[in-house]
Amino acid sequence: MDFNKNVGQPVSRLEGKLKVTGQAKYAAEYEADNLLHGYVVSSPITKGKIININIAQAMAIPGVVDVLSHKNRTKLAWFDLQYTDMDAPPGTVFKPLADENILYNGQPIALVVAESYETARYAATQVIFEYEQETFQTDLESNIPNGRSAKKGFATALKPPPPPPTGDFLNSFEQAPVKVAATFQHGTEHHNPIELFATTTIYEGKGKLTIYDKTQGTINNQLYVANIFGLHYKDVRVLAPFVGGGFGSGLRPQYQLFLCVMAALHLKRNVRVVLERKQMFFFSHRPPVKQNLRFASDVEGNVTALGHSVFSETSNFEDYTEAIANWSHKLYPAPNTLFNHKVVPLDVYTPLDMRAPGGSTGMHAIECTMDELAHKLKIDPLELRLINYSEIDPSSNKPYTSKALRNCYLQAADKFGWSNRNPEPRSTKRGNKWVGYGMATGIWDAFQFPARVEAMITKDGRMVLNNATTDIGTGTLTVMTQIAADELGLSLEEVDFNYGDSKKPFSMFQGGSSITSSTGVAIVVAAKALRKKLLKKAAKMPDSPFKNSEDAEVFFSAGNMHLKDQPNVFVSLKNIIASNNGKPIKTTNMGKPHMLKLRKYSLATHSASFVEVEVDQDLGTVMVTRAVTAVAAGKIINPKTAAGQISGSMIWGISKALHEETFMDHNLGKYMNTNLGEYHIPVHADIGQLEVIFVEEKDELINEIGTKGVGEIGLVGMPAAISNAIFNATGKRIYKLPIHFDELMQ
Amino acid sequence: MKPFKFSAVNNPAEAITLINKNTDAAFLGGGTNLLDLMKEHVALPNEIIDIGNLSLKEIKATASGISLGALAKNTETANHPLIRKNFPVLSKAILAGASAQIRNMATNGGNLLQRTRCSYFYDIAMPCNKRNPGSGCAALEGFNRMHAIFGWTRDCVAVYPSDMAIALSALNASVKVLSSERERIIPFRDFHILPGAHPEKDNSLQHGELITAIEVPKNDFAEHSAYVKIRDRNSYAFALVSVAAGLTLNGNTIQTASIAMGGVAHKPWRALNAEAYLKDKAATAANFAKAAEAEMALAQPLAHNKFKIEMGKKALINALETAFKGNI
Ligand SMILES: Cc1cc2nc3c(=O)[nH]c(=O)nc-3n(C[C@H](O)[C@H](O)[C@H](O)COP(=O)(O)OP(=O)(O)OC[C@H]3O[C@@H](n4cnc5c(N)ncnc54)[C@H](O)[C@@H]3O)c2cc1C
Numbered sequence A: 001m002d003f004n005k006n007v008g009q010p011v012s013r014l015e016g017k018l019k020v021t022g023q024a025k026y027a028a029e030y031e032a033d034n035l036l037h038g039y040v041v042s043s044p045i046t047k048g049k050i051i052n053i054n055i056a057q058a059m060a061i062p063g064v065v066d067v068l069s070h071k072n073r074t075k076l077a078w079f080d081l082q083y084t085d086m087d088a089p090p091g092t093v094f095k096p097l098a099d100e101n102i103l104y105n106g107q108p109i110a111l112v113v114a115e116s117y118e119t120a121r122y123a124a125t126q127v128i129f130e131y132e133q134e135t136f137q138t139d140l141e142s143n144i145p146n147g148r149s150a151k152k153g154f155a156t157a158l159k160p161p162p163p164p165p166t167g168d169f170l171n172s173f174e175q176a177p178v179k180v181a182a183t184f185q186h187g188t189e190h191h192n193p194i195e196l197f198a199t200t201t202i203y204e205g206k207g208k209l210t211i212y213d214k215t216q217g218t219i220n221n222q223l224y225v226a227n228i229f230g231l232h233y234k235d236v237r238v239l240a241p242f243v244g245g246g247f248g249s250g251l252r253p254q255y256q257l258f259l260c261v262m263a264a265l266h267l268k269r270n271v272r273v274v275l276e277r278k279q280m281f282f283f284s285h286r287p288p289v290k291q292n293l294r295f296a297s298d299v300e301g302n303v304t305a306l307g308h309s310v311f312s313e314t315s316n317f318e319d320y321t322e323a324i325a326n327w328s329h330k331l332y333p334a335p336n337t338l339f340n341h342k343v344v345p346l347d348v349y350t351p352l353d354m355r356a357p358g359g360s361t362g363m364h365a366i367e368c369t370m371d372e373l374a375h376k377l378k379i380d381p382l383e384l385r386l387i388n389y390s391e392i393d394p395s396s397n398k399p400y401t402s403k404a405l406r407n408c409y410l411q412a413a414d415k416f417g418w419s420n421r422n423p424e425p426r427s428t429k430r431g432n433k434w435v436g437y438g439m440a441t442g443i444w445d446a447f448q449f450p451a452r453v454e455a456m457i458t459k460d461g462r463m464v465l466n467n468a469t470t471d472i473g474t475g476t477l478t479v480m481t482q483i484a485a486d487e488l489g490l491s492l493e494e495v496d497f498n499y500g501d502s503k504k505p506f507s508m509f510q511g512g513s514s515i516t517s518s519t520g521v522a523i524v525v526a527a528k529a530l531r532k533k534l535l536k537k538a539a540k541m542p543d544s545p546f547k548n549s550e551d552a553e554v555f556f557s558a559g560n561m562h563l564k565d566q567p568n569v570f571v572s573l574k575n576i577i578a579s580n581n582g583k584p585i586k587t588t589n590m591g592k593p594h595m596l597k598l599r600k601y602s603l604a605t606h607s608a609s610f611v612e613v614e615v616d617q618d619l620g621t622v623m624v625t626r627a628v629t630a631v632a633a634g635k636i637i638n639p640k641t642a643a644g645q646i647s648g649s650m651i652w653g654i655s656k657a658l659h660e661e662t663f664m665d666h667n668l669g670k671y672m673n674t675n676l677g678e679y680h681i682p683v684h685a686d687i688g689q690l691e692v693i694f695v696e697e698k699d700e701l702i703n704e705i706g707t708k709g710v711g712e713i714g715l716v717g718m719p720a721a722i723s724n725a726i727f728n729a730t731g732k733r734i735y736k737l738p739i740h741f742d743e744l745m746q
Numbered sequence B: 001m002k003p004f005k006f007s008a009v010n011n012p013a014e015a016i017t018l019i020n021k022n023t024d025a026a027f028l029g030g031g032t033n034l035l036d037l038m039k040e041h042v043a044l045p046n047e048i049i050d051i052g053n054l055s056l057k058e059i060k061a062t063a064s065g066i067s068l069g070a071l072a073k074n075t076e077t078a079n080h081p082l083i084r085k086n087f088p089v090l091s092k093a094i095l096a097g098a099s100a101q102i103r104n105m106a107t108n109g110g111n112l113l114q115r116t117r118c119s120y121f122y123d124i125a126m127p128c129n130k131r132n133p134g135s136g137c138a139a140l141e142g143f144n145r146m147h148a149i150f151g152w153t154r155d156c157v158a159v160y161p162s163d164m165a166i167a168l169s170a171l172n173a174s175v176k177v178l179s180s181e182r183e184r185i186i187p188f189r190d191f192h193i194l195p196g197a198h199p200e201k202d203n204s205l206q207h208g209e210l211i212t213a214i215e216v217p218k219n220d221f222a223e224h225s226a227y228v229k230i231r232d233r234n235s236y237a238f239a240l241v242s243v244a245a246g247l248t249l250n251g252n253t254i255q256t257a258s259i260a261m262g263g264v265a266h267k268p269w270r271a272l273n274a275e276a277y278l279k280d281k282a283a284t285a286a287n288f289a290k291a292a293e294a295e296m297a298l299a300q301p302l303a304h305n306k307f308k309i310e311m312g313k314k315a316l317i318n319a320l321e322t323a324f325k326g327n328i
């Protein structure tokens, strides 16, 4: 095997050209005969009942085919369970158009179907609804008293509640010589991938559907559709060959999928439903969160007590949670801890994982509190992290499979020039700008899910792989091709990785930075089986020199299989297949985490972010002039696509710290800035110089390829590093994200 | 989108004849505002008259200053050598607005007539006196971080969003308008209006009137002018507060100050109190601060925009200092 011939190389995205030349087709771009267009009508009220719907005026508009609502929709599955999806939190899944009840603002209440999109959109304004409104609650702060523990369920395994208390937190905090207490607030954020949520359903007849959908999980949505509409799994095919960003919003089937399929079945026609940008604010979001932290240390800086309590928003029908309070004790050994997490049910749609869910929220508060502790102790913030550095995971007392965080700190600090930091806040000027340095730690899970891969060698000597995963723009296609090519000694051009199709063997949805490890391991397992089969076949060829060879005695290079001790004895893969009468040699295998072994370990990626900010002395405007993030995430399959993930998520960190927030009018229970003009994310002018370092981290325990995933870790440390830099620049600590600079004007 | 009739015209007279026949018709400039409003069903014209072919695209020096064709694009206007040289504050203001793509489409006439970005105005499910007279103002008690601190009424607290117009206000521009009866020149201070009891009207233009040009008189503060825009990110965001300022100096003494503010009122807000304070005073930091105080003392903030008072002061001082230094 040509290990590291392709793996580890900065290969450009294989599909990049298709994307930049507009040839990559997305869910809303598939054409079909006599395609109908659906426009979703969204509830303008936040809670209550629909008491009447008048569709006469809308139906009279030429081109309008139907207006589907709870009154005339197809009969649907009865049991809640049939609506559930792989990522559903405990509770009752929302059922679109189920009945007259309105549970949140923007809820879909009808689908207008017409011959053209514009006709449907206009007709939607002509459907007349009468409502009975009820009072509602949408404000987290005023509903904190209603906080309660979250119900447990399916999702709890991935997002465990915070660990139980240790020692005597209250007493030790009380007695501690140095302590910090602070309350942090985070606003709501919406995912806003650039590709609008869309579904094109091809009505194939005989109960068969082909569905092009924007999703992060083709099989998840296949099961969802089949269960609800009573179709056979094999008759429902969900395709997502290209996905224009997801960030978590595609982890659950969204309502345009449901409505589109329902209309196709109802009308027995091909139907497309595309959401408008503002309608993408009517579902998944990162919840607003309030956190109270209390950290204490001895005078040398050893952390003695960690307290972290969380209140996070959820809907009134599902208990969505994130791991927010779980992180500090994974990093810092403290004998006394007290963590808790309560959910506050409100009249909103259920939140959903958004890039580094929980981690980016919790670590902001944790690392700002550590910074404040360092300030009180008059210890350099980096030094405080090193004083409290733990090789094992203190919260579980288990060793990490690998942890190169120390080198993240040291390499990033060095590159950044941390030693030049002036510890005195509000004391460094550049022109009329205050300059500040800040740093923070990042930590994130290293997930792996079971995945199956079909692998084969075809008669032209190519390797073909099939797996249902999506590529949400992260570089999955490229990375899988690199892994597979090295396994069989092929070039990238000789490998076809087919994906984004529920018909292919199993993959979980693409979330939690898991897919490189999940599908990647399955490829390695399948490739091993394939090599075995190839050897077996080769051994049977006439006069085969491989007759008595064991697996370990051969290697694959340049399209050939060689004997290790006689490298010039080889047979080409093409010839092996020819000897199989040209029929491909195939295998389908499952890759899965080694649970028994891994139970003894803690698994995590780590990072350290260092940031410089400039704050205008008069106006308070903040600019992140430069940032360095070092990441330890096991083996980096492709440093180019991986660095793209890290710098992209560093920008998200800037966004989370300074820009991004959905404002709600609580009188109306409605989000107000539901467009990209007013939902601010950084523009080029907001981004300074970004540097990414991958720290060497060899992990032979975690899985067959030593990877941990890089999709989210780059975001985790940034918001706190920026907040801490702003403190260093101005002497002001702002506990609310995003930081509006009007709070920094003197 | 509501179905509509589309026609293109070739000269101003034709445009005016057509629009006079239909009270629900609208002119189409660059379309960057009108089309958005139509997609949201806020604007519901049943006829669109494309004026893109009219020859009102010239930017030319006149005896009294400069004339900007109503259909000249924002980009071209901002980059015109005469504007850069003699009216740099206008160039800066235009370039501080929107994005390059939008400025390439946007016309000068359309820019003046762009409507408020109040979220409730954009949402047809909401009460809004500007969109639907008599229905109420959802922003008054709602989320009003972006809204007015000067000149609002309980009927409307919206702000006018254009950056270009703030500079034009400080430059004492006027708007040249043609109708079937006459041509008239509307001084800038009278062009946009405060909401009063009729927020449905943004300005004093009548249906049937076509903007043909914007006239900007000569000024003697080109080297001592500034445009300061404070916004939530470094580009592509509307102003929280903006200030256009020009100082006519005699040594270190201010003869006159021309100051207009954006993001604070239903129209470009001429900072008359600050101007009055600065007249014949020394250009010192203390006087700039006092002038800013004098202006902002009259502000009446809403629940979520108290910060605009402090921000307004800072922006005024910053603009005055920048103008005085003359490094525009
Ligand atoms: C996302 C976004 C961000 C933006 N950010 C900013 C910003 O930061 N600052 C800023 O200043 N602006 C901003 N803008 C607004 C932009 O500047 C305006 O949309 C643009 O200037 C309007 O010009 P137009 O020619 O496209 O107008 P149109 O949309 O064509 O017309 C606007 C109105 O004027 C009427 N009209 C046009 N021409 C004439 C005429 N000659 N006579 C009579 N009536 C006429 C039309 O009937 C219509 O009612 C932004 C816009 C968008 C979409």
Ligand code: SF4
Pocket (backbone or CB within 6 Å): B116, B118, B119, B120, B121, B127, B128, B129, B130, B131, B136, B137, B138, B139, B140, B155, B156, B157, B158, B199
């Ligand atoms: S502020 Fe004006 S535009 Fe906004 S809702 Fe009130 S009336 Fe309408």
